[in-house]
Structure formats: structure tokens, C-alpha cells
Amino acid sequence: MIKTVLFKIALTIWFTAWAPLLTVSLISKKLCRKFMIADAWGVLMLARLIIGIRYEIHYPPNEENGIPLKPNENNRVDGKAVIAAKHMSILEVAILITHIPNSFFIIKRELMWIPVYGWAFWRMGLQPVNRARGATNMQKLTNAVAKKIMDKMILIIFPEGTRVKPGQKVKLKRGLLFIAESLKLPILPVGTDAGVYWPKRGKMQGGITNVYFEPALPCTASLTEIQEAINRHSA
Numbered sequence: 301m302i303k304t305v306l307f308k309i310a311l312t313i314w315f316t317a318w319a320p321l322l323t324v325s326l327i328s329k330k331l332c333r334k335f336m337i338a339d340a341w342g343v344l345m346l347a348r349l350i351i352g353i354r355y356e357i358h359y360p361p362n363e364e365n366g367i368p369l370k371p372n373e374n375n376r377v378d379g380k381a382v383i384a385a386k387h388m389s390i391l392e393v394a395i396l397i398t399h400i401p402n403s404f405f406i407i408k409r410e411l412m413w414i415p416v417y418g419w420a421f422w423r424m425g426l427q428p429v430n431r432a433r434g435a436t437n438m439q440k441l442t443n444a445v446a447k448k449i450m451d452k453m454i455l456i457i458f459p460e461g462t463r464v465k466p467g468q469k470v471k472l473k474r475g476l477l478f479i480a481e482s483l484k485l486p487i488l489p490v491g492t493d494a495g496v497y498w499p500k501r502g503k504m505q506g507g508i509t510n511v512y513f514e515p516a517l518p519c520t521a522s523l524t525e526i527q528e529a530i531n532r533h534s535a
């Protein structure tokens with residue numbers, strides 16, 4: 301437990317130290333994104349140095365028995381897709397944003413109100429959502445997401461809507477399907493076991509966190525199919 305306390309103290313100091321730099325970076329979207337990604341790399345570094353958490357990223361095979369897989373309806377020529385990821389901790393957030401270029405998340409709008417960091421979230425292109433506004437807000441949200449995707453950004457969404465514990469099954473939000481179907485984008489499920497090492501609450505532990513990119517699903521996939529794919533290798 302001592303390492304967990306030390307890590308959280310170090311993380312607080314790290315975030316505080318970056319705040320002035322992020323304030324300066326607000327003058328440029330590109331600069332702000334670079335600083336936020338550097339900030340995320342620091343989170344991964346502290347997790348490794350203090351707790352002993354490393355990570356591995358696993359991608360689906362692009363060939364079978366030495367034979368390249370044939371293109372299918374899930375693979376767009378432009379490579380665009382909605383990444384639907386398991387959310388268990390800050391750890392997989394840091395891993396995804398540092399390894400997926402020009403990515404952005406849909407986040408609850410209250411996070412935008414956090415001094416400095418909330419402003420940086422907005423400046424780097426994260427998309428706020430008001431969960432209380434219902435269907436009308438979903439169409440507005442989809443239009444905003446479409447503009448970012450046209451600007452060559454990649455959407456990462458946490459369809460469970462909250463951090464979950466290992467083994468916990470949470471019903472996926474239908475907003476994922478609304479966006480994917482409206483924009484005709486395949487869905488790329490991503491699973492993880494990050495919650496084993498960095499739990500929502502309690503003691504952290506060292507080990508190798510895994511992030512699994514599963515084969516793409518069509519935009520018409522059901523929530524059950526998506527959930528099964530996300531949880532296939534998740535803790």
C-alpha cells in the first residue's frame with residue numbers, strides 16, 4: 301500500500317508541475333496536444349518506476365497461416381473506425397492517447413470545468429457530452445464527431461460510460477451504435493486488464509498490463525457482439 305500512496309503523491313506533483321506548461325500551450329491546438337501526450341507518457345513512466353506496471357499492446361493478426369487476410373466490409377479504404385475501449389483506469393487512457401495518433405475521446409462535459417486540464421482537454425480536441433440532454437444531444441454530438449473525423453482525428457469512446465472493476469459487466473451505452481451507424485464507421489473493440497494493476501480504488505500492483513485490439517466489427521453490430529469482443533481478453 302505504501303507504493304500506492306507514494307505513486308498518488310508523485311502523480312499529484314506531476315500533474316501540478318505540468319499545469320503552467322499546459323496553460324502556455326493553450327495558444328496552439330498542436331502544441332497543447334503535444335504537451336498532453338508528454339504528460340500522459342509521464343503517467344506511464346511513474347507507474348512503471350514506482351509501482352512496476354509495464355504494458356503490452358496486442359493487435360489482431362493480419363494474416364492466417366502465412367496468407368494475408370482478404371479485405372472485408374469492416375476495413376475502410378481510409379482506415380477510419382470508432383475505437384470502443386474497455387475503461388478500467390487512467391492507465392489505458394494514457395496508453396491509448398500516446399499510441400493512437402490524433403485521437404480524441406468523448407468525455408462528460410463536467411471534466412471541461414477542471415482548471416487548466418479541462419481547458420487543455422477542450423483545446424486538444426476532446427469532445428464534451430451532456431448526458432442529460434438525450435436524443436437531441438446525440439445528434440449534435442454526432443455532428444461534432446463527424447467534423448473531427450473529417451479532420452483526420454480518430455474517435456476513442458468508452459461505451460460502458462464509467463470505469464469498471466475486473467470481472468464487472470456493465471451494459472454498453474447505445475450512443476456508440478448511434479455514432480457508428482450514422483457515420484458508417486466500423487467499430488474496433490479494445491479490451492484490457494488494466495484494472496488488475498491500477499484498480500478504481502485500493503492497492504495498485506506491479507505486472508504487465510495488456511491492451512487487446514480485437515478484429516473490427518461492422519457499424520451494424522449489436523451491443524452484445526461489441527460487448528463480447530471488448531470483454532474477450534479483458535479482466
